[in-house]
Amino acid sequence: MKIVMLGAPGAGKGTQAKMIADKYSIPHISTGDIFRANIKEGTALGLEAKSYMDQGKLVPDELTVKILLDRVAKDDCANGYVLDGFPRTIPQAEVLKDALAKLNDKIDYAVNVDVPDENIVKRMSGRRACVTCGATYHIEHVPPKTEGVCDRCGAALILRDDDKPETVLNRLKIYHDQTQPLIDFYTNEGILKTVDGTVDVKVVFENIISILG
Ligand code: ADP
Numbered sequence: 001m002k003i004v005m006l007g008a009p010g011a012g013k014g015t016q017a018k019m020i021a022d023k024y025s026i027p028h029i030s031t032g033d034i035f036r037a038n039i040k041e042g043t044a045l046g047l048e049a050k051s052y053m054d055q056g057k058l059v060p061d062e063l064t065v066k067i068l069l070d071r072v073a074k075d076d077c078a079n080g081y082v083l084d085g086f087p088r089t090i091p092q093a094e095v096l097k098d099a100l101a102k103l104n105d106k107i108d109y110a111v112n113v114d115v116p117d118e119n120i121v122k123r124m125s126g127r128r129a130c131v132t133c134g135a136t137y138h139i140e141h142v143p144p145k146t147e148g149v150c151d152r153c154g155a156a157l158i159l160r161d162d163d164k165p166e167t168v169l170n171r172l173k174i175y176h177d178q179t180q181p182l183i184d185f186y187t188n189e190g191i192l193k194t195v196d197g198t199v200d201v202k203v204v205f206e207n208i209i210s211i212l213g
């Protein structure tokens, strides 16, 4: 099963994608996580991506598409995957569609996690991310067992630089300009499924499962 997660930054794509990946035993692929891992390792790619990410801008399509196509060509993707944060532009969606079509393949579902802008800034300022394993928490809604410490690996939790309110507003604007058109794109493909992302994490997941089967 090949799934694309859509939704504003902070809608809960990553939270749900990780749960979907566990349930269906498929890899969770987040382009944001790949960029952050490169930033942490100090690679040339990381350095370039950081200059865009810190301003809340999108990393250019050429760079992002190459990384994603390399990743989905790996063996662990043979039975499918859940993409989180890709595609974020129509050209990215078209490249992905064409690459899959060459293999006689396609995306099965685009799951749109719907959360209004009013909720997003609050969500993002409460998000805490693990610097080591990428797990995400929320100080109110999804708290770790011990404040500031990752349940999964014990490393420190941080507020991402790009989750500060001024950057979040930029990211939301870019979302509406460049990413939201993907809702029409996948509606036209006949595979868009929208779920209410404002309810409890477990309820969102149950609703997604009832769609995916
Ligand atoms: P995205 O991957 O779309 O940017 P995340 O999955 O990281 O979003 O979620 C953003 C923040 O909101 C995190 O702090 C997460 O713990 C929290 N969150 C996710 N889903 C919900 C939900 N249904 N209700 C409340 N908070 C949520």
Ligand code: AMP
Pocket: 009, 030, 031, 032, 033, 035, 052, 053, 054, 056, 057, 058, 059, 060, 061, 064, 084, 085, 086, 087, 088, 089, 092, 162, 171
């Ligand atoms: P995320 O972890 O999905 O919130 O992504 C964090 C940041 O990484 C985004 O704000 C972008 O700067 C960059 N990024 C992640 N995925 C993409 C993508 N598909 N296209 C362009 N930029 C991306």
